[in-house]
Amino acid sequence: MGRAPCCDKANVKKGPWSPEEDAKLKAYIETYGTGANWIALPQKIGLKRCGKSCRLRWLNYLRPNIKHGGFTEEEDNIICNLYISIGSRWSIIAAQLPGRTDNDIKNYWNTRLKKKLLGRNKQSNFQYPRNTNGLIEENPYVDALSSSALERLQLHMQLQSLQNPFSFCNNPALWPKLHPSQEKMIHSLQSFNGSSSTLLQNALLSMNADQRSPKAATVGDAIQQDAVQISSPKVDLLENSSNGISSMDSSVPFMGTGNKSPLDSNLAARGEGFEQSNMGIQQVCALQAELDDILNNRTMCYNPQEDQMAEFDCFREINGSKESLMWWSNDIDTKSASSNSWDSATPVLQTDHGMFQDYELGYNL
DNA sequence: AACGTGGTCAACCGCTTATGT
DNA sequence: AACATAAGCGGTTGACCACGT
Known part of the structure; x- marks a missing residue:
């Protein structure tokens, strides 16, 4: 046997x-x-x-046709978009870049690209809650937000907000349908502070993008998994927060990477102490505030020049029209996204009208 | 010149999934 | 169906190098 x-x-x-x-x-x-x-x-x-x-x-x-280093602007843009869309699924990202390996892309992202992008958020002036002594309060949820999930969230927001005002970010008609509890939370927060529903909606989408199962063969699979998760009931924190209740279920993935989310870790590590607290709603408000900060900071402090805008604009180059770009398809051969396909000279990128309009927009940095 | 620090990247580790028996 | 191993994958490590003090 x-x-x-x-x-x-x-x-x-x-x-x-x-x-x-x-x-x-x-x-x-x-x-x-x-x-x-x-x-x-x-x-x-x-x-x-x-x-x-x-x-x-x-x-x-x-193996033949391997490219080392010398990533192009176009490749940067593709990596960035895919990372924000599907997270650290390097093999899928590598499948879009002929001649690149998942290891190479992973290293490139961790050592250069991430810094290049996140460096633009340094102006963020978000103030974490302080206690009576003026010290920053320890907050497991804020800690969790500062991890990779928030990194993706920030990038997502930053990149989308740099597009025109009619983009997904500001166009409710383009938003995917949310779970009723998420809608409920948004409405609750609108009454709490009506200025940031758009930001929150994007936050929810990004959070859901992290609630995925560990394996997906293609970009389409990965995003579809995310879409399934959006309609899943695993939104206890948000739902309870909207009701002013915060019975946290530490088994529920919320943000982070796969089933190892930083929040999960925090909750597991810190035990039941937060179960009876009102930290859930505070955290949502903190998130909302931080998202506001990200966008406002961009609006007030970061005015990219045209050459900066063009720096990552690969979508003007691909098929001549970013409106027609579709990154995924149910028809994509599963094998083409696996490491076995690295010799392929043809990326899996395809054009079509898709079901996830958000991801068609692309990003201009 | 010696040392410390930080960046880069090849390789390894450990986990999950796929597959053969 | 159950078990055991192969394959695939992402995270982490550590050697090497460049640069600054």
Whole structure:
């Protein structure tokens, strides 16, 4: 039953690959292919490496047509848009960029692109709640918001708000239908502070984009998963907050990446202490305030020049019309988004009229 | 010159999903 | 159907390098 063991881990070499090892691996695969069995491959060619290591070396470095570094503005824009839309699903993002590996894109995002983009939010003047001593109050939800989910939220807001005023951000007609509890919350907050329903709506969309299952083969799958989540009942925090109740369910994903959201971690770590508190509504208000700040700060302090606006505007280049751009399709071959498709010279980007109009808009930075 | 710091990126680790038996 | 392993994936680590003090 089952398969043969992966490899003898006591006898496998780790660390950087030597030119000799590279040559052996490359020569063999170019001649015989991988044979659909990476585990057996190193033994065949006399390499003291784990099959997984060989696979990674081939996919990320040795295979033909790999591009290293030198990311173009267009690639920056695609990565940025996809990250904000579907999160850190690097393999799907890599499928849109022929010659790029998920590892490369991941590194590029973490080391350069993220800083490049988030650096533009430095002017944010959001004031976190302070206690009577003037110290910033410890708030697990604010902590959670400062994590990757908020990063995506900020980018989402920043990028969308840089578009024309008729974009998704300011056009309720384009908003996807929300779960009734989310609508309820928005109406509640409108009565609480009527100025930021648009921001909140976007916040909810971004939050839902994080409530996804871990695997999705394509951009379409990823976004569809997000759409399913939007209509799911997992909005306890928001719903209860709108009622002034805050019985937090720590099992409910709210923001963050997959099932490891920072909020989950915070809630788990801090136990039941917050269950009876009113922190839920405070947090929603904090979020609302911060979103306002992001947008107002942009409006008042950041007036991009035309050349800056054009910096990431790849959509003018793709198919000549960003209105016609569709990034996903149910017809997209699942395999084309997997790492097996990296040799493909054709990105999966397709044009069509889609069901998720938000993502058709693209971003101008 | 020596040291500290920060950025970059290849490689590894551990988890989830897919698949063979 | 149940089990075990392969494959795939994202997060993290650590070596290397450049730069500043």
